[in-house]
């Protein structure tokens with residue numbers, strides 16, 4: 001494990017291959033895999049390999065990782081068949097947003113017509 005790994009974190013353990021996941025994309029900074037409890041016909045999670053608890057803990061030194069995560073979204077969407085039909089990426093942060101896993105993840109959701117606003 002590298003210094004970015006938190007042994008108490010589910011998504012760090014998925015990134016380390018200790019817990020299986022349906023992985024659709026991986027590069028030197030990020031990993032994307034299917035959500036175990038999908039909220040839409042296609043529901044993927046894009047995470048940084050580095051353990052960062054939420055957007056609130058993101059530091060300016062993480063700029064490259066954060067940018068990389070957004071740059072990967074189009075390719076992840078393409079692999080999930082969502083590139084042309086459209087998709088949404090959401091970062092639930094904190095209690096009101098119902099964040100339950102404290103390792104930054106973008107929910108990439110699509111495969112159906114969505115509503116807005118989301119409540």
Ligand code: 5GP
Nearest residue numbers: 021033034035036037092098099100101102
């Ligand atoms: P949050 O609630 O923090 O915004 O999102 C956490 C997401 O992780 C949820 O959509 C939940 O279904 C998903 N999740 C929780 N545990 C696992 C797991 O073990 N494997 C996968 N693939 N997804 C998980």
Ligand code: ZN
Nearest residue numbers: 009012051103
């Ligand atoms: Zn983690």
